[in-house]
Amino acid sequence: MEGAFTGASRGGKKGLFEMAHQGTIFLDEIGEMPVATQVQLLRVLQEKEVRRLGSDTVTPVDIRIIAATNRNLLEEIQEKKFRADLYYRLNVLNLYLPPLRERQEDILPLGMELFNRLWPESDGNSRKTVRGILEKLQGYSWPGNVRELSNLLERLSLLLQQGAGPDFIRRYLLQSLPQIQEMGKGSSGGELLEWERERILRVLKENDLDLAKTAAALGYSRSTLWRKMKKYDIESK
Known part of the structure; x- marks a missing residue:
């Protein structure tokens, strides 16, 4: 070639x-x-x-x-x-960009910026819906990083433009995001953040409370796992 x-x-x-x-x-x-x-x-x-x-x-x-x-x-x-x-x-100047799961404070502003680019003429209700979804997804580990977030926002913009309601979008998220689907099994409509807490507790138990193994199984860094355990009031023995 x-x-x-x-x-x-x-x-x-x-x-x-x-x-x-x-x-x-x-x-x-x-x-x-x-x-x-x-x-x-x-x-x-x-x-x-x-x-x-x-x-x-x-x-x-x-x-x-x-x-x-x-x-x-x-x-x-x-x-x-x-x-x-x-x-x-x-390797003259090395810049390390942490994965999205380690900078979850970026999910909301980055997601809203991506959504506004995809659908600049969206109304206030649509933006409010997306903001609410992103707030709930701050517990998601984003294995596909920003590409996955961007693809999700593109799908959401298409669904909203077709008139999809919040309940349909919520069910769609459970089907399309594998880790959220796993967190949602057996749930009776609890919030995504509660599912994440349950998932952390389960993986901790599966790994005999070993934090290093638990963090690796969840796809988190040790610092991210500590932060989430503190957030959900999970004690380490």
């Missing part, structure tokens, strides 16, 4: 790196990049030049790279899936 890495073509079209000269290029999910392509990227970063396909002429490029990944690249290096030299070349 021509120019799979740079985007260049034999017909002389500029590649992505050449187009980004004196600018910034964003490489998403860099942990998924094949090792052979990592070699090409490292060469561009070291030599600061590219060569179009079929050409003997090199073109200097001055670019800033922003790369993102949800993988632990140090573990990938140990498993020979990511090059150490490329990692240290890229």
Whole structure:
């Protein structure tokens, strides 16, 4: 495939790196990049030049790279899936973005911003409905992070535009979000936050009150589990 890495073509079209000269290029999910392509990227970063396909002429490029990944690249290096030299070349400024489950205070403002973008002409009642749903979902662990939240808000906006009522939306959430569905089993209409409390108690019991194992089973960090136990007045023995 021509120019799979740079985007260049034999017909002389500029590649992505050449187009980004004196600018910034964003490489998403860099942990998924094949090792052979990592070699090409490292060469561009070291030599600061590219060569179009079929050409003997090199073109200097001055670019800033922003790369993102949800993988632990140090573990990938140990498993020979990511090059150490490329990692240290890229790792000039490392910014860690915690998963959504560890910054649940962001769920409401972020969710409302996403909803307003999806349906800017929505009325006050629809926004109130969404706000209420997001408040109840602050106990959800969001395994899909912001992508999952964004997809949920897109579905909610479509349901509301079709005139779906709160009861229908609530049933829909129980069917579409697996962890909420699990929390809701056997429930007689209790709130989502109460289901989360019951779920934490159950997993604590299953793991003999071992907080580290419980946090891992729930998909939480230790600090998040402590915060939720305090919130729900759950004591650790």
